[in-house]
Amino acid sequence: MSNLAETFAVNAREAAAVVEHVAPSPSAVRDAAFRAAQGTTTIVLGANEFLPSELWTALSDLPELIPEPQDAQLSKADAGISSAFAGVASSGSVCIVMGPHLAAAASLLMPLHIVLLQAERIVERPRNLFDPNLLGGAALRRNLVLITGPSATADMGPLVRGVHGPHRLHILLLE
Numbered sequence: 001m002s003n004l005a006e007t008f009a010v011n012a013r014e015a016a017a018v019v020e021h022v023a024p025s026p027s028a029v030r031d032a033a034f035r036a037a038q039g040t041t042t043i044v045l046g047a048n049e050f051l052p053s054e055l056w057t058a059l060s061d062l063p064e065l066i067p068e069p070q071d072a073q074l075s076k077a078d079a080g081i082s083s084a085f086a087g088v089a090s091s092g093s094v095c096i097v098m099g100p101h102l103a104a105a106a107s108l109l110m111p112l113h114i115v116l117l118q119a120e121r122i123v124e125r126p127r128n129l130f131d132p133n134l135l136g137g138a139a140l141r142r143n144l145v146l147i148t149g150p151s152a153t154a155d156m157g158p159l160v161r162g163v164h165g166p167h168r169l170h171i172l173l174l175e
Helices: 003-014 026-036 053-061 071-076 103-109 126-130 135-141
Strands: 018-022 043-045 079-083 086-088 093-098 112-118 143-147 168-174
Touching (some): 003 018, 003 168, 018 026, 026 053, 026 168, 043 103, 086 126, 093 103, 103 112, 126 135
Parallel strands (some): 018 168, 043 079, 079 112
Antiparallel strands (some): 093 143
C-alpha cells in the first residue's frame, strides 16, 4: 500500500467512514460492493468516469440495483454507488464530480454511500486537486464535492448523523 493510500485510509476511518481494501478486479469489486450493501433493499448506481469499464460493469448485476430509477424510486432508495474523482489523504475525503447522471443522488441522498476510489487517484492535500500537473489538471474544469465521513451535525446539541447526506460512508479503496 502506498503511503498516501495508507494515510487516506487512517484519516477516513477517523472521520467515521468504513474503508475496505479491494483488488481492482471485476469479481473483487462486485463482491465488496455486495458485502457493503448488505441489508439494503435498493441501490442506485451513479455515473462512472474514473474506473475501468469492466470494474463498473461488474456492479450491474447486484441484486438490489435499480437500473433506471424514477423519482419515486430515488426517494426511497437506501444505497448509492459512485466512483471517486480523487481522494485526499490529509483528510480522508473522497472527491465526487457533480453533474453526471445520478451523481448527486447516488453520493448525497442515500442513507448508505458506497464509493470506489483508485489508490493512484489519491493526492496529499485538497490544494493538490487543483495542481495542473496532477490528475491531468481535470479538477480545474469540474464541479466537485468533497465528502469526509458520513454526514453529521452538532449545530443544535449532540452529534446527529445523516442530516444532510448519507448516514454511512463505505469506501472501496482499489489497489
